[in-house]
Amino acid sequence: MPSDVYFRERAPWRIGLVKMDCGPSIVAHLHADCVEGAAVRMSLQLDKSGQAVAFAHPEGETPNMADDRQWREMTADPKFRRVLVTNGRNMIGQEAVAALKAAGAKTVFVGVAEPWRPFAGEERLRGQDGIEIVTLDAADEKSAADLAADIGGKVDILVNTTEYVRPGGLLDRRGTSIARDEIDQAYLGFINLAQAFGPAMRMRGADGINSSSAWVNILSVYALANWPAFGAYSASQAACLSLSHCLRAELRPGGVKVMNLFTGPVDTEWFQTVPPPKVAPRAIAQAIVSGLKGGLEEVYVGDVAEEIRQRLAANPKALERELDR
Numbered sequence: 001m002p003s004d005v006y007f008r009e010r011a012p013w014r015i016g017l018v019k020m021d022c023g024p025s026i027v028a029h030l031h032a033d034c035v036e037g038a039a040v041r042m043s044l045q046l047d048k049s050g051q052a053v054a055f056a057h058p059e060g061e062t063p064n065m066a067d068d069r070q071w072r073e074m075t076a077d078p079k080f081r082r083v084l085v086t087n088g089r090n091m092i093g094q095e096a097v098a099a100l101k102a103a104g105a106k107t108v109f110v111g112v113a114e115p116w117r118p119f120a121g122e123e124r125l126r127g128q129d130g131i132e133i134v135t136l137d138a139a140d141e142k143s144a145a146d147l148a149a150d151i152g153g154k155v156d157i158l159v160n161t162t163e164y165v166r167p168g169g170l171l172d173r174r175g176t177s178i179a180r181d182e183i184d185q186a187y188l189g190f191i192n193l194a195q196a197f198g199p200a201m202r203m204r205g206a207d208g209i210n211s212s213s214a215w216v217n218i219l220s221v222y223a224l225a226n227w228p229a230f231g232a233y234s235a236s237q238a239a240c241l242s243l244s245h246c247l248r249a250e251l252r253p254g255g256v257k258v259m260n261l262f263t264g265p266v267d268t269e270w271f272q273t274v275p276p277p278k279v280a281p282r283a284i285a286q287a288i289v290s291g292l293k294g295g296l297e298e299v300y301v302g303d304v305a306e307e308i309r310q311r312l313a314a315n316p317k318a319l320e321r322e323l324d325r
Contacts, residue, residue, distance in 0.1 A: 006048070006206075009206075010069075010073075013029075013070065014029065014030040014031075014032065014034075014070060015027060015028065015029055015030060016028060016030045016034075016036075016056070018040060018042065018054070018056050020042075026042075026054055027054070028042065028053075028054040028055060028056045029045075029053060029054065029055045029056065029070055029074070030055075030056050030070075031055070031056060031057045031058060031065070031068050031070065031071060032068050032069070032070070033057075033058045033062040033065065033068070034056055034057070034058055035058070038058070038059070039059040040056040040057060040058060040059060041056070041057045041058070041059050042054055042055070042056055042057075043055050043057065045074040045075070045295050046074070046257070046295055046296075046297065047073070047074060048073060048205070048206075048255035049252065049255070050252050053074070055070075055071070055074060057071075066079065066293065067079070074295050075213075075292065075293055075294060075295035076157060076213035076214035076257055076259075076292040076293075076295060077103075077104075077292060077293045078100050078103045078104065078105040078157055078289060078292055078293075079103060079104030079105070080104060080105075080106050080210055081105055081106060081156035081157055081210055081213065082105070082106050082107040082108075082109070082154050082155060082156045082157075082210075083100050083105045083107070083108045083109065083155070083156065083157040083158070083159060084108075084109045084111065084134075084151070084155045084157070084158045084159065084197070085097050085100070085108060085109070085110050085111065085159045085161055086111040086136060086138055086158070086159065086160050086161055086162050086193060087111055087112075087113075087136075087138070087161045087162050087163070088110035088111060088112045088121075088125055088133065088161075089112060089113070089119045090161060090163055090268070090281075091121075091268060091281040092161050092163065092218060092266065092268075092281045092284055092285070093110070093111075093161035094121045094124070094125065094281075095281040095282045095284065095285035096159055096161055096284070096285040096288055097110055097125060097131060098124075098285065099282075099285035099286055099288065099289045100157075100159070100285075100288075100289060101128065101130060101131065102289075103289045103292075103293070105130070105157075106130065106210075107130050107131075107132060107154075108130060108131050108132070109132050109133075109134050109151060109154075109155070110125055110131060110132065110133050110134065111134055111135075111136030111137075111138070111147070112133050112134070112135065112136065113135070113136065113137035113140075113143070114137070115133055115135055134147055134150075134151065135147065138160075138162045138185070138189035138190075138192055138193050139162075139184045139185050139188060139189045139192070140192070141192045143192075144192040144193055144195075144196040144197075145192075145195075145196050147196070148196035148197050148200065152196065152197055152200040153200050153204070155197055155200070155201060155212065156204075156210060156211065156212050156213055156214075157212075157213055157214045157215075157216065157292065158193070158197055158201065158214075158215050158216065159216040159218075159288060160190065160193060160215070160216060160217050160218065161218055162185060162186065162189045162190070162193075163185075163186070163218070164181060164182050164184075164185035164186055164233075164236075165230070165233055165268075165270040165271070166178050166181075166182065166230075166232070166233060166270065167229060167230050167233075167270070167273075168229075168230070168231065168232060168233075169228045169229070169230075169231030169232060170231060170232065173232065178232070179232050179236075182232060182233060182236040183236055183239075186236045186237065186239075186240050187236055187239045187240055187243065190217075190240050190243055190244075191243070194243075194247055198215075198247065198250065198251060200212070201215065201251065201254065201256050202250070202251050202253065202254030202256055203254060204254070205251075205254035205255035205256045206254070206255055211255070212254070212256055213255075213256060213257065213292075214256060214257045214258070214259055214292055215247065215251060215256060215257070215258045215259070216258075216259045216261060216288055216291075216292070217240065217241075217244050217258070217259070217260050217261065218261050218263065218284060218288075219237050219240060219241055219244070219260055219261065219262055219263075220233070220234065220237040220262070220263065220264075221262040221263060221264050221300065221304065221305040221308045221309070222234035222237060222308075222323075223237035223238045223240065223241040223262070224238075224241070224262070224308060224309075224312055225308055225312060225316070225319050225320060225323060226238070226320075226323065227323050228323065228324060241260065244258055244260050248297070257295065257297060258297065259288075259291050259292065259296055259297055259298070259299065260297070260298055260299070261284065261287060261288060261291060261298075261299045261300075261301060262298070262299070262300050262301065262305045262309070263279050263284055263300075263301045263302055263305050264277070264278070264279055264301075264302045264303070264304025264305045264308070265278045265279065265304065266278060266279050266280075266281060266284065267279060267280050267281065268281070277302065277303045277304060278302075278304075279301055279302035279304075279305075283301055283302065284301055287299050287301045
């Protein structure tokens with residue numbers, strides 16, 4: 001019987017010695033379909049405590065491979081889980097709903113502010129089984145609290161698709177009204193969601209295969225390096241990124257992952273004047289599902305985001321000067 005309470009409650013828990021091709025043997029978590037003496041495929045995963053561990057899979061695909069109990073403890077696969085997408089009015093939110101349902105999510109709650117007001121794509125959302133439109137305005141503290149009181153104990157994965165994109169930096173804007181809206185929607189909206197749904201999610205992080213498992217933020221890659229053409233927007237995204245690190249630390253004791261998905265300019269109306277390459281909302285939705293299935297904490301989507309990630313590591317000052325232009 002394992003001495004650790006976490007593993008004792010989940011016994012039997014499979015671990016074993018895997019002999020690597022390069023020589024040494026390594027202690028690893030074992031997928032149920034692994035066979036003694038057979039070749040396996042190794043990966044590094046983050047466990048519920050945020051520690052990196054080795055995991056052994058069968059070399060080839062097996063039926064229902066992703067449903068293994070121990071593998072689901074290492075990931076946040078949306079299959080069988082209930083998901084809240086916080087804003088279904090935008091294309092990213094709608095594509096995320098479709099991708100999550102296709103991945104096997106049991107129920108997708110779709111937050112819509114002022115649901116009585118029609119919006120593009122509404123018929124597609126309302127016409128599907130397992131999709132439930134709920135009233136949610138993330139910028140309104142009461143709206144977030146009311147919804148959490150209703151469904152907070154049911155949400156296994158929260159996907160924050162709230163966005164507020166406006167061009168401009170500091171000197172070419174007059175006043176603070178747009179900046180205040182950016183902060184209200186992105187930063188304060190994040191706080192409202194976290195305070196409303198975070199405590200219940202943290203408490204449900206050990207509920208077995210359908211436990212509360214992940215919080216997903218969709219952030220601009222310019223949260224990492226300010227783009228003066230959208231300078232104030234970049235700053236609000238940087239504030240959200242910092243807040244996400246705080247949330248990750250506070251949700252980790254409950255075994256809930258926080259995944260930040262970084263994207264370059266998205267192919268939506270507010271980036272119409274920006275030249276390609278741009279990221280399609282569907283690509284972002286697919287990356288959300290892929291990241292959840294892999295149990296990742298950071299995902300970069302599109303050529304721009306990946307280039308900025310690499311250039312920040314190589315020469316951050318050179319990148320800053322280039323973004324100035």
